[in-house]
Amino acid sequence: MRPAAKPFLIFALAASFVAQATAALLPNVPLLIAATATGLATEAALHRWQPGLNSQFTKVRADVTVRQVIRDLLLVVGVLELDSQQRETGYLPLVCALLFFYALHFAGHATAILVRASRTMPLLTRNIDASALRITPAPPALLMGGPGPRLLLFGLPATAGLLTTAASDEPEFAAAGIGLSVLLACAGLAVLLWRLARRRPASQEQVLAWFDAWLAEYQPTVGMYFSGGSSSAYQANMWLETLARTDGRPLILLRERFMMQKIGATDIPIVCIPRVAQLMRLEHSTLKMLIHPANSGKTSQVLRIPTIKHAFVNHGESDKLSSCNPYAKAYDEVWVAGPAARERYAQAEVGIDDRDVVEIGRPQLAxxxxxxxxxxxxxxxxxxxxxxxxxxxxxxxxxxxxxxxxxxxxxxxxxxxxxxxxxxxxxxxxxxxxxxxxxxxxxxxxxxxxxxxGSRPGPEAAAALALRTAELEGITASSFRKGSDDAERMLAQSAPPAGRAEAVAAATAAWEEAYWESLPDWxxxxxxxxxxxxxxxxxxxxxxxxxxxxxxxxxxxxxxxxxxxxxxxxxxxxxxxxxxxxxxxxxxxxxxxxxxxxxxxxxxxxxxxxxxxxxxxxxxxxGPSDPPSLERFNEAARSLCARADGHRARMAQRMLSMIPAPRAAVAEETTTSAEASKSLLNVAPEV
The missing domain is CATH 3.40.50.2000 (Glycogen Phosphorylase B;)
Known part of the structure; x- marks a missing residue:
């Protein structure tokens, strides 16, 4: 919808309330019906095309629930003004029933909040088998989403019944409409209560224990950390293929839940850990190093983990100040493409030691x-x-x-x-x-x-593009059910098809070729x-x-x-x-x-x-093309992992030196036995 429609919708909504109040007080049945219908149509347009405007109304305590309460109140006033003889006897039960409907609506909203909380995982994963977490499909989106659309839909029979009564002076229509609205609200509340009582997924403690077990089994060694806004996902996506081709066991670590669906096609395990308390669990994992494509406010939180080394790789290099940000001092190493970036950091005088700058080229440019x-x-x-x-x-x-x-x-x-x-x-x-x-x-x-x-490509070019588009969408299109939540999507993405990332890359290349072929060269x-x-x-x-x-x-x-x-x-x-x-x-x-x-x-x-x-x-x-950039990236990763190993060994030795002699001997023997077992099982290979 065009931006000009925004003031039009505001005016239409305000005018509908003024007209409805006027019609209720006169009273005037045609105006009452027209004003109410206009208000409901405007509400539908707001939810469909201007959700941001709804959010602004909420900030001033004029959300859709308040608006619908006023709308129904004016309807009741209009009905009472039209039939003043039954004001106390005939319509009092109807008013009580309407209030009961609103009580059910608020109870349903409260229950939806509890259900949503029970389905909110302390962390989210992708490309990791989550079947053990007892995740079930989410309740219908109408019940779990915002209360506005649910109130408008469930309350529609009551509104229609009151309008019909206003036009016919027959209270039975209002009774039937309000009764149907009450039944719909009861049904929705019953579904949510059943989900809350009988179909809960794993608790937060169980999810964290499951994740710890997965970390112990997978033994990640290298990873990418990313945090940012919804439009910044490209900064991480450009490093996916490089990370997938590194030695070791890669992992992608995110902080924002919405980012899970912004990361492109990859077979690398992805985990989103929003809270710092859970993030600290990585200190006891086998993860040795993380690359960072961007700086963010949350980066400082992961830098607190002493067992992990960090390399800033950026999402591109330019001569702007952002390419030699003083924040880079927080990382163990800064990986750059070539000598120019090394000189840039030296000239910027932002505190980066030249020994911590590593030239790796740009693996993405192949x-x-x-x-x-x-x-x-x-x-x-x-x-x-x-x-x-x-x-x-x-x-x-x-x-x-x-x-x-x-x-x-x-x-x-x-x-x-x-x-x-x-x-x-x-x-x-x-x-x-x-x-x-x-x-x-x-x-x-x-x-x-x-x-x-000029001439345009023939129909075969358009047909080829349509075919390639269908192929690409068939691989990349979301298979999520409408109304699915984070937990359901987590389960759906537990086990991607093997080689999916390569298939997406091939389909994308074929689509790009067909795309350019379908366009006239002029x-x-x-x-x-x-x-x-x-x-x-x-x-x-x-x-x-x-x-x-x-x-x-x-x-x-x-x-x-x-x-x-x-x-x-x-x-x-x-x-x-x-x-x-x-x-x-x-x-x-x-x-x-x-x-x-x-x-x-x-x-x-x-x-x-x-x-x-x-x-x-x-x-x-x-930098030079020989050795290839990917090989230089891998070498830098191996070197940084070796630094992490050395740090862990020194810290372990320091801890042993602080233990009294008899206990130290036992602890050292236990540590040696554990390391020997890991070596025999080959569960933690070097990067």
């Missing part, structure tokens, strides 16, 4: 195709992928506000350009000007497409969805235009031409000096004056003077 020469077709594909505005208000963060529209206009003015526009998903989340500029650029691109004509594209992914857009592009961001660093893996918009107000020489990632780029001013010359150099490589600079900068930013 799918990026290398430069294969200038464009061969009639169109030059230009990818404009600006970053978002950031938290600090620096005008140099994004080109969207100051330069974006100029860049887009300059590109659209060239008939030989095919523009692919992929803005950052958080564009406009901090500065409304960025969001507005983003919308204007998209409108410019749509208008340019209306002016273009048509500009706006991509605001996760698919096709950024790297797939890289492989389509002959030229990238972006900002100072990790997008530039990753794109350099292809050694294709690229440009960076300078909206920092720095002179070009100072801009290149301040941001090493742009030293092999064409620098565009906010007026986009250099776009024409840039396109000429892309189409005519003999005029491209930055070829050698890009190759040198790639080595400086991403």
């Amino acid at each position: 799918p990026i195709a290398p430069y294969a020469g200038p464009p061969t077709g009639p169109h030059t594909t230009v990818l404009y992928a600006p970053t978002w505005e950031g938290w600090d208000g620096n005008p140099g963060n994004t080109s969207v506000i100051l330069a974006g529209e100029n860049i887009v206009r300059a590109l659209l003015a060239d008939p030989g350009v095919r523009l692919v526009y992929k803005p950052h998903p958080m564009t406009g989340s901090v500065d409304p000007r960025a969001g507005a500029a983003n919308e204007r650029m998209q409108e410019l691109i749509r208008e340019a497409n209306h002016r273009r004509t 048509e500009h594209q706006i991509i605001t969805t996760p698919q096709p992914a950024l790297y797939a857009c890289f492989n389509q592009a002959d030229l990238l235009i972006s900002d100072v961001s990790s997008v530039v660093t990753d794109y350099l893996a292809s050694e294709k031409p690229y440009a960076v918009a300078n909206t920092s107000e720095l002179p070009e020489d100072a801009f290149r000096e301040a941001f090493p990632t742009v030293r092999a780029a064409t620098i565009l001013t906010p007026d986009a004056e250099g776009v024409a010359a840039l396109l000429h150099s892309v189409r005519n490589p003999e005029h491209d003077t930055l070829v050698r600079s890009r190759a040198e900068l790639k080595l400086h930013l991403l």
Whole structure:
């Protein structure tokens, strides 16, 4: 629903109450019926299209329950005004029955809270067999969700009965409607009480004991820790394949429950531990190290575990301050792509010891195709992928506000350009000007497409895309029943099919190929969805235009031409000096004056003077290609695990030295026997 509908719904809701009150006091039956129907229709629209507006009403104590109580109260007033002779004798039982319905509704809501609490696990898992926890399907969503929709639906017969009585002066209709509402409320309450009494899953203590047993059996060694908002899941997803291919037994550790369904397809066991008290149980596990793709407020909690070593790997590297944050001091090591990041930390003087910086390359960049020469077709594909505005208000963060529209206009003015526009998903989340500029650029691109004509791929291309889409959705689509809760989804994801992650990767690659084949090569594209992914857009592009961001660093893996918009107000020489990632780029001013010359150099490589600079900068930013990045990642993981082992051994020896001699001998003998048993069983291999 359009944003303009929000004030319309507020007005419609307020007007319905005013009209209903007026109709009840006059009284006026047609107006009473129309006002009540309008109010109920507006409630349905609010729940369907504006749930956020409902939340705002709740903050001012005007939630749907209060609104429905007022609505029914006005109906009762109207009925009494219409038939004043039976005011005390005929309608008193009906009013009492209506109050009883509301009592049942509140009892049902309280019971739903208890049922929800009994089904709230202290931790959630994925790709781990949870059948031992006695998890059952969740009660119907209507009973377990917010009380508003349930009240509106169960109370509809009572409302209809009161309206019919108002129109006919027959109390029997109100009695029948209220009676049906009471029966519905009783049935819902009975279902919830039965679930509460007879079908409880395992208790919190049992779940934690089960998890401890799983940890002892699985013996995890390496893991990834992630905490963040709903739009930040991509930061963790980019490390899934790398983590899956590491030596040892991997584990993914999350802190937010909603993040469980945001993590992409993987066979790695995933566990979400929201509370710090349960998180500390990992201290006694075999987990030796965690990689961290992002900083968050909750990261400090896991850093308190002394038996685990921590490496900050980030979710991309750029010249921004966020890529050399002082928070990195909290980690045992900082893993970077190449020498440039090492120099960045040294120059930033944020307290990072150079000995703790480890160069591992960027294992995620393997799918990026290398430069294969200038464009061969009639169109030059230009990818404009600006970053978002950031938290600090620096005008140099994004080109969207100051330069974006100029860049887009300059590109659209060239008939030989095919523009692919992929803005950052958080564009406009901090500065409304960025969001507005983003919308204007998209409108410019749509208008340019209306002016273009050309042949389109045949129906077989569309059929191939539909087939690949169906295949991908068949693998990745949620199999959850509508209304399932976290516990039910936990059970449903206990045992994924073997090799599912590889199947999803293959299906995604096939879908991306079919997607590009289904598009005409002359048509500009706006991509605001996760698919096709950024790297797939890289492989389509002959030229990238972006900002100072990790997008530039990753794109350099292809050694294709690229440009960076300078909206920092720095002179070009100072801009290149301040941001090493742009030293092999064409620098565009906010007026986009250099776009024409840039396109000429892309189409005519003999005029491209930055070829050698890009190759040198790639080595400086991403490090050598031999040994491969994944091998360097594994070596860094083995080294950090060895540090964890050494720390544990020293702590164990220190504890032994504090025990009196006779007891120390027994303790040492016990420890040695246990380690020997583990070695024989091979249950805790080194990473």
